[in-house]
Amino acid sequence: MSTPGATADPLATLGSLPGVAESVESVRKAVDRVYGHRVMRRRSTEITAEAALRGARGSAALSGSDWALEEVRRRTDFSGDDDARVVGAALRLTAEAGQLLSIWRQSPLRVLARLHLVAAAGGSADDIGRPRQEGEQVDEPLVELPLPGAAEVHGRLEGLAGLVIAGSAAPALVTAAIVHGELLALRPFTSRNGLVARTAERVVLVGSGLDPKSVCPAEVGHAELGRAAYLAALDGYVSGTPEGMAAWIAHCARAVELGARESTAVCEALQRGAA
Numbered sequence: 001m002s003t004p005g006a007t008a009d010p011l012a013t014l015g016s017l018p019g020v021a022e023s024v025e026s027v028r029k030a031v032d033r034v035y036g037h038r039v040m041r042r043r044s045t046e047i048t049a050e051a052a053l054r055g056a057r058g059s060a061a062l063s064g065s066d067w068a069l070e071e072v073r074r075r076t077d078f079s080g081d082d083d084a085r086v087v088g089a090a091l092r093l094t095a096e097a098g099q100l101l102s103i104w105r106q107s108p109l110r111v112l113a114r115l116h117l118v119a120a121a122g123g124s125a126d127d128i129g130r131p132r133q134e135g136e137q138v139d140e141p142l143v144e145l146p147l148p149g150a151a152e153v154h155g156r157l158e159g160l161a162g163l164v165i166a167g168s169a170a171p172a173l174v175t176a177a178i179v180h181g182e183l184l185a186l187r188p189f190t191s192r193n194g195l196v197a198r199t200a201e202r203v204v205l206v207g208s209g210l211d212p213k214s215v216c217p218a219e220v221g222h223a224e225l226g227r228a229a230y231l232a233a234l235d236g237y238v239s240g241t242p243e244g245m246a247a248w249i250a251h252c253a254r255a256v257e258l259g260a261r262e263s264t265a266v267c268e269a270l271q272r273g274a275a
Contacts (some may be wrong), residue, residue, distance in 0.1 A: 221255030
């Protein structure tokens with residue numbers, strides 16, 4: 001991870017980049033609108049469940065398995081073709097994320113290993129649940145950035161974990177965006193890195209208290225903004241420039257806003273008795 005300037009709290013430094021404060025405030029307002037909806041006071045469990053389903057569908061779509069929501073809702077067997085396995089992995093990760101919130105701040109690397117284990121469930125390879133080693137290939141065809149070597153991956157993962165454990169004055173949105181971007185840039189596992197990165201973003205957003213009921217699925221927004229915009233924003237992150245980093249954070253902010261909008265629409269539908 002490249003950050004402008006060297007401070008004891010580099011994430012807070014990123015929070016001061018031009019436009020980031022505005023993105024943070026816009027996300028806060030979007031989240032407040034969902035939590036303030038009258039349906040949330042009575043049926044928040046249903047909203048959380050629906051957000052989990054829609055978030056998993058969005059994450060799978062970004063990994064190349066773009067199923068209709070009703071198909072995801074209908075299916076019970078995800079062991080068939082590769083598309084089905086990707087959707088199944090996204091659903092398992094979304095369910096697992098809530099079990100890992102208390103562990104994240106103490107042991108983020110343990111959480112990432114667990115997420116990959118869940119994502120790659122059913123595989124027989126010995127590379128599941130651990131960062132890749134030198135010479136191992138990565139199956140992540142939708143991210144075509146140069147692949148960092150294993151030694152760099154291990155060093156940067158340790159650095160990221162150190163930032164998480166140390167804590168930061170940065171807004172939760174900034175931390176979530178950096179965790180997401182760093183994991184996508186590194187692709188630390190031999191497979192399912194995109195799914196793991198987006199789940200880690202969810203863990204930060206929920207665990208930080210920004211979205212404690214997990215009703216603002218950023219994965220929905222990332223999918224709605226489209227794969228091309230997602231990868232273009234990631235290029236900005238990888239550039240390490242202030243402008244590129246700010247653009248990535250803004251992109252993640254917009255994704256959270258769109259996730260919040262999705263759940264607001266679900267609340268409205270429940271209020272009308274249409275869902």
